[in-house]
Amino acid sequence: MHNIKSADDFSDLGWATVNQVASYLNCHADTIWRWSRHPENTFPRPRKLAARCTRWKVSEILEWEAALLAAA
Template identity: 50%
Template sequence: MLETYLSDRQLGARYNVHHLTPRRWLNEDPTFPKPVKLSPGCTRWKLSEIEAWEAAKAATQPKS
């Protein structure tokens, strides 16, 4: 199966935040997935790692 990669703009759209916010999360949340450098000037996040991070976050949220 091929890996899907997301740009900072795609992550921003996914979470309805500014496209630089995921980069800020790297410094604020040690569990946030690190991006991978695919080539010079092309840094992306693996969708599978983002989904795993979302699942881990959801599991730690208190149930209402």
């Protein structure tokens, strides 16, 4: 399920893979990793849930997006 078409589809996930986040934000997975590693960026950090299982909390991504839109 990599093609996230709406905020409703995305918010239903709870936790999202890098590919799901990238699909929702319409960018490449490498961009998500770059944003999350840059110390000056406000993009949410991923959580390591288990070995080889890293996820982003969807609510944090949506809050980050809302803050960007509010600042624009």
